[in-house]
Amino acid sequence: MRAGWAGSSxxxxxxxxxxxxxxxxxxxxxxxxxxxxxHTDISNGLFDAFTVNNAKSRFGLLCSEKCVYYLMLxxxxxxxxxxxxxxxxxxxxxxxxxxxxxxxxxxxxRFEADLGPILAGGDLGVALAFDGQFNVATFSLTGVIDATRxxxxxxxxxxxxxxxxxxxxxAPPAPRGR
Amino acid sequence: xxxxxxxxxxxxxxxxxxxxxxxxxxxxxxxxVLNGASMQSGSAYTExxxxxxxxxxxxxxxxxxxxxxxxxxxxxxxxxxxASPTDTGEIRLRCMHLDVGDGLIPQxxxxxxxxxTGDTISFxxxxxxxxxxxSSFSLNGAKQALTAVIGRxxxxxxxxxxxxxGSKAADPGLNDTTL
Numbered sequence: 001m002r003a004g005w006a007g008s009s010x011x012x013x014x015x016x017x018x019x020x021x022x023x024x025x026x027x028x029x030x031x032x033x034x035x036x037x038x039h040t041d042i043s044n045g046l047f048d049a050f051t052v053n054n055a056k057s058r059f060g061l062l063c064s065e066k067c068v069y070y071l072m073l074x075x076x077x078x079x080x081x082x083x084x085x086x087x088x089x090x091x092x093x094x095x096x097x098x099x100x101x102x103x104x105x106x107x108x109x110r111f112e113a114d115l116g117p118i119l120a121g122g123d124l125g126v127a128l129a130f131d132g133q134f135n136v137a138t139f140s141l142t143g144v145i146d147a148t149r150x151x152x153x154x155x156x157x158x159x160x161x162x163x164x165x166x167x168x169x170x171a172p173p174a175p176r177g178r
Numbered sequence: 179x180x181x182x183x184x185x186x187x188x189x190x191x192x193x194x195x196x197x198x199x200x201x202x203x204x205x206x207x208x209x210x211v212l213n214g215a216s217m218q219s220g221s222a223y224t225e226x227x228x229x230x231x232x233x234x235x236x237x238x239x240x241x242x243x244x245x246x247x248x249x250x251x252x253x254x255x256x257x258x259x260x261a262s263p264t265d266t267g268e269i270r271l272r273c274m275h276l277d278v279g280d281g282l283i284p285q286x287x288x289x290x291x292x293x294x295t296g297d298t299i300s301f302x303x304x305x306x307x308x309x310x311x312x313s314s315f316s317l318n319g320a321k322q323a324l325t326a327v328i329g330r331x332x333x334x335x336x337x338x339x340x341x342x343x344g345s346k347a348a349d350p351g352l353n354d355t356t357l
Contacts, residue, residue, distance in 0.1 A: 084266035086259040086302045086310070093304035095259050095268040123308030129261035132298040138308045 033150060036143025040150050045158070047151035049170075051139050059124065059139045061116075061148050061170065063155045069111040071098065071126060075135060077107045084129050087115065089141065090122040098128065119144050119171035145171040201326065204319020206233075208326050217330050222323035224315050232299070232315040234324060236331040242290045244271065244282040248303065248311045251275075256282065258303045260289075262317075263296035294320060 030043035041048040047067075050060025058072040077083065077100035086095055098109040109128070124141050127134045148170035196218055199210045210220040223233025231245040250256060250273030260269050267289055271282035284290050293299055300314040 084259060084261070084268075086268075086304055088304035088306065088308055088310060090307040093257065093306075095257075125304070125308030125310055127259060127302035127304075127310045127312065129259060129266045129300070129302075132261050132263035132296055133300055133314065134259075134261065134302045134310070134312050136302075136310055136312065 033147070034143075035147040035150070037140035038143035038147035040147050040154075042151065042154055047155045047158075049144075049147040049151045051141075051144070053137060053139050055137065057137045057139075059126070059137070061151065063151055065159070067152065067155070067170075069113075069115045071109040071111065071128075071137070072107065073109070073128070073135060073137060075107065075130070077102070077109065082112075083109065086125075086127045087118070088125040088127070089118050089120065091120055092118040094118070116148070116170050119148070141171075201323075202319070203322040203326070205316035206319035206323035208323050210327065210330070217334050217336075220327040220331065222320075222327040224317075224320065224323075226313050226315050230313050232301075232313070234328060236327060236336055240328055240331045240336055242284050242287045244284070244301065244313070246280065246282060246303065246311060246313060248280075248305065250280045250282060252280075255285070256303065258301045260293050261300045261302070262293045263298065265293055265295065267293060269301075294324075 030041060032042075033040045038049060038051045041050070045064060047063040048060055050058050050062075052058045056074060059070070061067055061069050079100055079102040081100045083098045083100065084095060085098055086093060094113070096111055096113040096115070098111055101108045101110060115124075119141055121141055124139045126137045126139075128137070152170045197212045199208075199212065201208045206222055206224045208220065208222045211218045217236070219235070219237045221233055221235040223231050223235075225231045229245065229247040232243070234240060234242050252273055252275035255270050255272050257268060257270050260267055269289060270285045272285060274281045274283055294317060297317050298314055299317060300312060303311040303313075305311055
């Protein structure tokens, strides 16, 4: 497993991953799974659980040594700038800060908060403030629990010899009616 | 649209025969009710479509307010994200139900004033399950309109910004939109 990803390096990795996905079929070592509206993608020491909405915006949890929630909109942002957003699910609403990372034409917003506790079923809405207006993106959370749990477990399995690296929590376990 | 809080403000005041003054400043309007030469009540406001307004109303006190088409529960506090071109901030607003509709009163009027920079102010209200109500208001003419009402209110010894009474808080195909 590639170690030491943090901060902008992590997001450069996301950008490279996205570019790779756009450019070519998945590499042989890539492991992908689908959980409802969510996907997992494990390759090159990166553990990614994400969903893509109809506008091709992407929301996910990416883990290497640390885990971070991220957002990709089809909208440019200023490298290093911090943005405020209201996030909204069936269970909670809160104001969070996101930091912009740019790699060529890929813009990624890193959430500075742990969204795991508020991610359950239904939808997630993100109203991101841009220059006095709001860009609203909505994502399905169907499958988020299983997808995020899968990558966090895979990351822990991969780094079993090291202390628990995760600073962000995956979505909480769903109530099981079995 | 006559702002509902202005109606409330006027209803809350008493006095003899009143006269009214209305003016427009860009996208903003003022409505001042006079009792003789004194200001009995007043409002400065703008609209973002039918049933949606933002402004300041002066009756017993002078306070900012929002009128939203989304119904709210009287006395309940809501949170929203407010954004100007240069600043953003979480605000809390208390719902006030009147016969003419629902109004939302920001609990920190001074914070609203800080956000009145640039040409717009927008509010994002979470509705639950990923949905939002977004209201955007032009600030073209706001400074003149607010000065006309708040400035006069202060000159006549009025109070600005109702204090927070500390009531309990409550929270209330997938695509992207810019609102």
